[in-house]
Amino acid sequence: MPIVLLLITPPILFLGLCVGPVAITPTEVLSQLPYLLLSKSPVNPDLMSSFSIMRELRLPRTLLAWLVGGGLALSGAAMQGLFRNPLADPSIIGVTSGASLGASVSVVIIGPQIDAWLGLSGLVFGAFSGGLLAVLIVYRLASETPLSVKTGLLSGQGTSVANMLLVGIAITALAGAANSALAFIADNETLRRISLWNMGGLDGANDQRLILGVFIILPAMYIIWRSHRSLDALLLGESEAHYLGVNVSHLKRLLIVMVALAVATSVALAGVIGFVGLVVPHLLRLVVGPSHRQLILCSALAGGILLVLADVLARSLVSPAELPVGVVTAVLGAPFFILLLRQHRGYGLQ
């Protein structure tokens, strides 16, 4: 399965370079591909316009979609393992709603147009810090809430995932309310900007955003993947994992920090993209089984493929306008998901 996904990745990425309001033929993309990756200008000056479309817009955009999709799906797989619940998704620890609020705050206060630093807008920083702050609050509150006697076998240390789930829901609701309040006081232009951002979009992709993503999301993904054996053991239950020699509280902290980093970065760079983190790992579990070594790897690859495809559709369906990519992921994936669930009766929620 990872081999299959790996093999279809290059054609999908290639498609991302070809498709758009200005169609570029595959042969032209192919002939320019080496220069695209290595230099800033084409060999043949006649091709300048298509080259710069690919170099400045489509290449960073496609790669960013690939990275964000992979990061979200992999984070989803990790959260489903950590919470031992196939319905968990990366937003469960409050990171998405926190990032959303952070983005709204920065749009309302700073305004949408100010490019602050390195070509990254204030919105990116607002979303990133909002996401991390929300996770920090959820984690602290969940750690300080007393554990119930029944789940508190490992009491005295650590954070109960059940508490995290509940606090996460509360913080998500709170951030959602604050977000609505901001939308209420915002003027029409700001309001539209906030709500578009909440639907996800990769139109802001550039080299700076891509580099930021590569330096945060990729290492986080690698660190999460390395915990695959401990995640398997954790599925048995926390005390079982402890007896197997897993440092459960360390594992929880590590996963939450890495998922928070990956998701906060994804949301900051590409807006709120639902569905990928929840459904991709769930689908792949039907195919490769629950063991995380394969599941995490395949989720990352499939998430990347799905988001690149969704983005290709988003910018070609109503061309020259663009659909929000979050709308496309949901419309693409939901029926497929329902179909698979119907075929694998009994493999979903037990």
Place this chain on the structure above:
Amino acid sequence: MDCSKYMMSDNVLRFESVSLHRDGQALVNNIDLNVSAGKMLAVLGPNGAGKTSLLNCVNNVCDFSGTILLQDRSVADFSAQHRAKILAMLPQQSALNFPFSVKEVIMLGRYPHNTGSKVDVAITDELLAMMQLTALANRCYTSLSGGEQQRTQIARVLSQLILDADMSIRSGSVLLLDEPVSSLDLSHQSSLMVLLKEFCGAGLAIAVVLHDLNLAAAHADKCALLKGGQLLVAGTPEQVITAESIRQAYGIEVEIIAHPKTAKPLVIREF
């Protein structure tokens, strides 16, 4: 490897004045108890007597008072990996609701070992046969019956203590089993106890929570009877399973006769 450092009958797990309080209530009250290498200790007592709580104290993050020594060292002094190779525990209930196959669940027990997948597969195959699960090896765990799930989990905790493909274990290893026969039929109950005795023969120390006094009398080397968090009596099955101690612990009248074949105590209930 520090093999066979522990001789048969050495106390490899020792509870010394162990107490566990929660919400002002004593779940375990000042218990002294030893589990010896190569022996099986049956932990008996009515519901809420503190049997599970006592075993949970061995888990080193439980905030009990007193001392628990595993191979003469405090459990907290072991590295997680080293501890996991010599101490395994089967909890009463399993929380596993992900669709692993039976084989994969048993393989999870190999977590602390770095023996390579070839050895792990050999050990898993052997355990599948021992627990009569070979026919179910590729079945989805969540689709199994309660008893089949229980046998799978027992195979998993056994695989955690096995060192190599020869199925050897480190002498002085400790296995804690919390009601391992609660879902098993009569035939699997006895075959499990016989299998556990074989592992005892290799130097494994077992503490097993049981409700079936006759099963305990027939197979355990030693029994401990708990009530209200306190140890009522510990000793050989003959010393522990008496009409008097059962009246004290459970508040019921029973008659004890000698088993016609083994001469072990046999509890007859007066209905």
